[in-house]
Amino acid sequence: MADKNYYTIDPEGKLKCLKCGVPLVKGKAKFMYLDNGFPVELPVCPVCGFVYVPEELALGKVLSVEKALEDK
Amino acid sequence: MAIEERASTHVYHQKRMLSKEELDELEARCVHDEPPYCSAACPLRLDGRAMTAALAGGDFDGALALYGKITPLPHILASGCEAPCRDKCRLGEPGESINMPALERAAACFGNKTGGAGMLRLKKKKTAAVFGSGIFAAFYIGEIARKVYPLTVYSGFENAEDFLAAAAPFADGECIRRDAESLADADVTFRRTERMTPELFTAERGKHDIVCVSPDFLKELGGGEVNEALMLCEELGVITAPEARRGVLDAAFGARKAALTSDRLAQGLSPDNTRGEEGSAETRLYTDMTGVEGSKAVTAADGLYTKEEAVREAGRCIQCRCEECIKGCAYLQHYGKYPKKLTREIYNNVNIIMGDHMMNKPINACALCSQCSVVCPNGYDMADICLRARRTMVDTDKMPLAPHEFALNDMEFSNTEAFLCRPQPGFEKCRYVFFPGCQAAAIAPETVERAYSDLASRLSGGVALLLGCCGAIAQWSGRESIYNDTVKLLDDSLVRLGNPEIIAGCPTCAKMLSGQENARVTGIWDVLDDIGLPAGARGLDVPAAMHDSCGARGDGHTQSVIRRLAEKMGCKLIETEYSWDSSPCCGYGGLVQYANPQVAREMAQTCVSRAQTPYITYCMACRDRLAREGRESRHILELAYGADAGSPPDISEKRYNRLSLKKRLLNNIWRETTPDMDCGFDISYLPEAKAAMDERMILESDVTSVLEYVRETGEAVQDCDTGLVIARRRLGNVTFWVKYEERGNGYLVHSAYSHRMNVQTR
Numbered sequence: 001m002a003d004k005n006y007y008t009i010d011p012e013g014k015l016k017c018l019k020c021g022v023p024l025v026k027g028k029a030k031f032m033y034l035d036n037g038f039p040v041e042l043p044v045c046p047v048c049g050f051v052y053v054p055e056e057l058a059l060g061k062v063l064s065v066e067k068a069l070e071d072k
Numbered sequence: 073m074a075i076e077e078r079a080s081t082h083v084y085h086q087k088r089m090l091s092k093e094e095l096d097e098l099e100a101r102c103v104h105d106e107p108p109y110c111s112a113a114c115p116l117r118l119d120g121r122a123m124t125a126a127l128a129g130g131d132f133d134g135a136l137a138l139y140g141k142i143t144p145l146p147h148i149l150a151s152g153c154e155a156p157c158r159d160k161c162r163l164g165e166p167g168e169s170i171n172m173p174a175l176e177r178a179a180a181c182f183g184n185k186t187g188g189a190g191m192l193r194l195k196k197k198k199t200a201a202v203f204g205s206g207i208f209a210a211f212y213i214g215e216i217a218r219k220v221y222p223l224t225v226y227s228g229f230e231n232a233e234d235f236l237a238a239a240a241p242f243a244d245g246e247c248i249r250r251d252a253e254s255l256a257d258a259d260v261t262f263r264r265t266e267r268m269t270p271e272l273f274t275a276e277r278g279k280h281d282i283v284c285v286s287p288d289f290l291k292e293l294g295g296g297e298v299n300e301a302l303m304l305c306e307e308l309g310v311i312t313a314p315e316a317r318r319g320v321l322d323a324a325f326g327a328r329k330a331a332l333t334s335d336r337l338a339q340g341l342s343p344d345n346t347r348g349e350e351g352s353a354e355t356r357l358y359t360d361m362t363g364v365e366g367s368k369a370v371t372a373a374d375g376l377y378t379k380e381e382a383v384r385e386a387g388r389c390i391q392c393r394c395e396e397c398i399k400g401c402a403y404l405q406h407y408g409k410y411p412k413k414l415t416r417e418i419y420n421n422v423n424i425i426m427g428d429h430m431m432n433k434p435i436n437a438c439a440l441c442s443q444c445s446v447v448c449p450n451g452y453d454m455a456d457i458c459l460r461a462r463r464t465m466v467d468t469d470k471m472p473l474a475p476h477e478f479a480l481n482d483m484e485f486s487n488t489e490a491f492l493c494r495p496q497p498g499f500e501k502c503r504y505v506f507f508p509g510c511q512a513a514a515i516a517p518e519t520v521e522r523a524y525s526d527l528a529s530r531l532s533g534g535v536a537l538l539l540g541c542c543g544a545i546a547q548w549s550g551r552e553s554i555y556n557d558t559v560k561l562l563d564d565s566l567v568r569l570g571n572p573e574i575i576a577g578c579p580t581c582a583k584m585l586s587g588q589e590n591a592r593v594t595g596i597w598d599v600l601d602d603i604g605l606p607a608g609a610r611g612l613d614v615p616a617a618m619h620d621s622c623g624a625r626g627d628g629h630t631q632s633v634i635r636r637l638a639e640k641m642g643c644k645l646i647e648t649e650y651s652w653d654s655s656p657c658c659g660y661g662g663l664v665q666y667a668n669p670q671v672a673r674e675m676a677q678t679c680v681s682r683a684q685t686p687y688i689t690y691c692m693a694c695r696d697r698l699a700r701e702g703r704e705s706r707h708i709l710e711l712a713y714g715a716d717a718g719s720p721p722d723i724s725e726k727r728y729n730r731l732s733l734k735k736r737l738l739n740n741i742w743r744e745t746t747p748d749m750d751c752g753f754d755i756s757y758l759p760e761a762k763a764a765m766d767e768r769m770i771l772e773s774d775v776t777s778v779l780e781y782v783r784e785t786g787e788a789v790q791d792c793d794t795g796l797v798i799a800r801r802r803l804g805n806v807t808f809w810v811k812y813e814e815r816g817n818g819y820l821v822h823s824a825y826s827h828r829m830n831v832q833t834r
Contacts, residue, residue: 072429
């Protein structure tokens with residue numbers, strides 16, 4: 001069965017890891033909050049594993065899920 | 073040290089915030105849903121308030137629908153109703169009561185029956201019979217017809233119109249005709265009988281399941297005791313009324329009770345169970361009549377109201393409701409709920425252990441200011457409910473940290489990095505300690521400095537200084553363990569200073585500290601009232617409104633002293649609605665500005681809407697929040713010490729002000745050197761970045777931490793399109809992200825954002 005992803009962002013080569021000097025790629029990541037996990041695909045450095053969370057995602061979907069979980 | 077976030081949403085502890093008895097007792101105090109005076113006086117419980125509202129809006133159909141609920145014969149009832157509501161109508165105090173019967177008549181005349189209620193009702197299998205005539209029997213026929221029982225009427229009349237005309241000689245022909253028409257579709261058969269005899273009764277009664285006799289015919293049958301609550305003569309096994317001539321309304325009410333009894337008996341149920349409230353009652357409703365002017369009832373030119381006259385008469389109704397708490401409170405207005413309803417929903421919210429807690433936001437949006445407890449005729453206090461709810465949520469691990477974390481961190485900052493406790497130089501123990509409060513140091517540090525110097529120079533016995541938070545923030549958040557830690561910190565400090573008398577600069581601090589064991593607390597306002605204002609104290613040149621602090625609720629002495637001081641400084645004070653003890657909260661109380669900035673803004677807007685003048689406050693948080701709404705506001709101490717704090721500082725400036733005040737005082741008064749506050753590199757911000765940070769509650773120190781981290785680890789990404797670098801750091805329970813460009817030995821910040829979720833690769 002294919003992995004379930006709640007959200008996918010492909011960096012399309014537009015982001016670069018400054019530490020490793022390589023482009024970020026679409027990679028598997030997981031948001032964790034209050035003992036709840038959400039698998040996602042985000043721009044990830046293939047070398048050091050830096051996961052990038054864009055501003056729109058942080059202030060949009062992530063915030064709304066946080067608020068929903070906080071009231072559980 | 074970060075405050076611990078709740079571990080999981082899957083933790084299920086249960087604890088009641090109130091016992092059921094306590095909840096009942098509390099709810100009973102709220103009289104918002106008590107019936108209006110007219111309805112309570114009416115045995116049929118006509119919702120006169122709703123009917124006049126409909127009529128005032130020209131909605132005659134709606135008015136008839138309301139009126140039709142209480143009677144099957146609206147025209148006849150309206151013609152003969154004795155209107156006990158008139159004596160109870162509050163408009164009767166300053167002027168004339170509402171002419172309800174005339175309005176009922178107008179509703180009946182001009183309204184059309186709407187909807188098909190009853191069209192699809194199945195005819196009942198059991199049958200009913202009425203023996204005799206008269207007004208009680210007339211209403212009973214109407215009631216039973218509405219309940220769709222096939223009905224036979226034994227009387228001297230062969231049709232409904234004749235029956236009703238004889239029963240209601242006070243009603244005109246048109247009324248009789250229209251009410252008779254409404255019976256036309258019902259399954260009612262009129263059996264004309266020349267003489268009503270006991271023999272006829274004996275012969276016919278067995279054919280019907282429910283039998284009603286008129287009071288007159290009951291006498292012919294030999295009479296019997298009538299249970300008036302049930303309208304039942306058990307001896308004869310018939311529905312009836314005790315006396316024939318008690319009035320039209322009494323007959324209508326009797327018929328209503330009799331119809332309910334009939335229904336119960338037909339279903340084989342006990343007639344006296346679960347009947348609900350019947351008849352007129354006393355209401356506990358409160359209606360403030362202040363400012364209500366008396367007026368005369370509209371006179372009907374033609375004996376009956378025209379549509380226009382009815383609309384005018386209904387428009388006089390003041391719609392009696394108790395909304396004393398809602399009128400002055402932006403929080404209750406925002407959620408559109410009165411305390412009884414809100415309390416029940418909060419109680420249920422706290423009791424549920426799984427699923428969505430829909431009332432968390434309202435629980436955390438109350439300013440805990442207790443204005444409601446003062447304006448409510450019964451002292452209902454939402455602050456008590458919301459604080460209990462918060463504490464219970466913390467105890468059961470259901471309280472999210474997000475709404476209060478920034479404030480709690482700010483309190484921790486006040487009581488660690490920005491904390492200062494020193495006796496006056498030259499004293500080991502002091503007679504007094506000045507406690508200005510965390511917001512005074514954050515918003516008006518210059519005022520704090522001058523006030524301390526003044527007190528230290530004019531009071532004898534030594535004046536120590538204690539800069540910190542009184543613990544109100546922890547208490548408002550419902551986190552009692554943090555509050556207890558604060559109490560201990562302050563207690564230990566006071567012991568070190570020789571248990572001095574506390575001179576509080578803030579009414580909330582004064583209230584909080586007074587609650588501590590052995591603490592003796594005086595407001596700085598009392599000290600200045602006693603020793604006199606400092607030289608140079610000067611009020612505003614223009615008239616100003618006094619905004620009372622919710623921290624001084626119930627403290628008329630402080631409210632008066634503040635006014636006296638303001639007037640001594642030459643202020644010309646104007647009084648506003650909701651001042652003195654009924655003052656609304658500015659939105660800082662109860663941590664609303666952190667938990668629900670929107671409601672907090674509405675609170676501040678409510679405060680500034682009371683006057684067009686500048687405001688004088690005696691709480692620094694009020695001063696700040698009113699100024700944020702664009703209204704000039706001054707703390708009384710700013711005027712006393714001639715130090716205008718200027719425009720409101722942002723969240724980072726508030727921290728900087730506290731730190732730099734501490735540093736300056738340590739250097740200047742106690743001759744102690746302090747470490748440099750410089751981080752070693754320059755950071756500048758685009759204006760939009762600063763604005764966003766204030767809204768998102770991101771501090772400059774958070775940005776500095778992120779940049780320090782990227783300098784240390786090199787962990788960051790670069791956006792190839794914009795060239796901006798984006799770095800992040802997890803600080804406590806929050807991940808902060810900063811978008812910037814490098815500028816020499818520094819950074820220009822383009823944006824900053826944060827999230828609470830933790831992210832990792834998998």
